[in-house]
Amino acid sequence: MSATFDFSNKHVFVVGGTSGINLGVAAGFARWGAKVAVASRKQEKVDAAVAYLQSLGADAFGTVFDVRHAEEVEAGFAKVSAFFDAEIDVLISGAAGNFPARVNQMSANAIRSVLEIDLLGTFHVMKASHGYLKKPGASVINISAPQAFLPMSHQAHVCSAKAGVDMVTRTLAIEWGKDGIRVNSIVPGPIEGTEGMDRLAPTAEMKEGVRRSVPLGRQGTVDDIANAAAMLSAPQSSYISGAILPVDGGWSQGGATSIMANLSSMLDKMS
Ligand code: HXC
Ligand code: NAP
Numbered sequence: 001m002s003a004t005f006d007f008s009n010k011h012v013f014v015v016g017g018t019s020g021i022n023l024g025v026a027a028g029f030a031r032w033g034a035k036v037a038v039a040s041r042k043q044e045k046v047d048a049a050v051a052y053l054q055s056l057g058a059d060a061f062g063t064v065f066d067v068r069h070a071e072e073v074e075a076g077f078a079k080v081s082a083f084f085d086a087e088i089d090v091l092i093s094g095a096a097g098n099f100p101a102r103v104n105q106m107s108a109n110a111i112r113s114v115l116e117i118d119l120l121g122t123f124h125v126m127k128a129s130h131g132y133l134k135k136p137g138a139s140v141i142n143i144s145a146p147q148a149f150l151p152m153s154h155q156a157h158v159c160s161a162k163a164g165v166d167m168v169t170r171t172l173a174i175e176w177g178k179d180g181i182r183v184n185s186i187v188p189g190p191i192e193g194t195e196g197m198d199r200l201a202p203t204a205e206m207k208e209g210v211r212r213s214v215p216l217g218r219q220g221t222v223d224d225i226a227n228a229a230a231m232l233s234a235p236q237s238s239y240i241s242g243a244i245l246p247v248d249g250g251w252s253q254g255g256a257t258s259i260m261a262n263l264s265s266m267l268d269k270m271s
Contacts (some may be wrong), residue, residue: 008033016095024222028059067121096144118161136180173242189248213259215250
């Protein structure tokens, strides 16, 4: 990753930032000079992520909370604020859960789990953050998914949750505009080496099918998403708010729907 952005003296909080794409985003901001905080449910993941971010030279902090519980999220923001001793310049909200299952295979609790993590969790994070965000100037980014606008078999819970996440983004772009806070969504495509893709395409054959279905001919990397988050948060993007930005090599314009239909029949055989 080239050092093309400068976030020195900036304060960046990544919720769900302890693995995969979100940790990659936190690492990007760490390399670009930011003071960084991360949060998720598991203490060991938080500790490992903080150690990794510190190894990149960042002043880093971690706290444990479950985005499903509003009071835990509020307490987490208070701790992060005390660590930063400053307002939050960039907030990334990316905690999510997923497993492939048809609607008929999901219990009420299974559906509730994903809706509570992805959609309700986004509400809780947004609400808890407002008092701590830099006004004017903060950049808020929700991590969405192509499922938000492409129906996919085995993904009804994620499709409906992420569609809701994007509407939270668009609504807050209106409500928080007067505070000078910009709110956008990044829609990652298939990102290599992540939990999300391992769950949807667990075999090498399935991963190769996904790669072929991307117009640019490759899966994305966590650095691709970090670069997009930095671009959206840079001062040069100060007029971008309410955008839903695919960072997916063109996957959601063609390829995503057909490959997911193929994967569905393979997932059925595996279950
Ligand atoms: C049917 C399932 C299931 C499956 C779990 N459940 N897996 N049902 N098929 N494969 C059901 C359980 O039986 C239970 O219902 C309910 O879901 C909750 O499960 P728990 O394990 O008790 O929940 P919890 O410990 O809270 O874990 C939440 C989770 C888990 C979402 C189920 O997978 C998780 O923690 N995920 C976080 C990591 C993750 O998913 N990362 C990928 C994000 S990728 P019952 O009725 O039995 O109680 C993403 C989009 C990727 O978001 C897009 C790629 C293009
Ligand atoms: P991941 O590694 O599983 O990341 C999920 C993160 O959220 C982890 O840090 C996890 O840590 C945390 N988390 C999960 N449930 C939580 C909860 N209830 N409260 C607080 N934190 C929670 O998955 P990923 O594949 O990198 O996905 C990251 C984001 O990108 C998600 O929003 C996903 O929807 C989106 N996305 C991924 C892809 C892809 O190709 N992977 C494509 C499109 C969109 P703990 O387990 O410690 O809680």
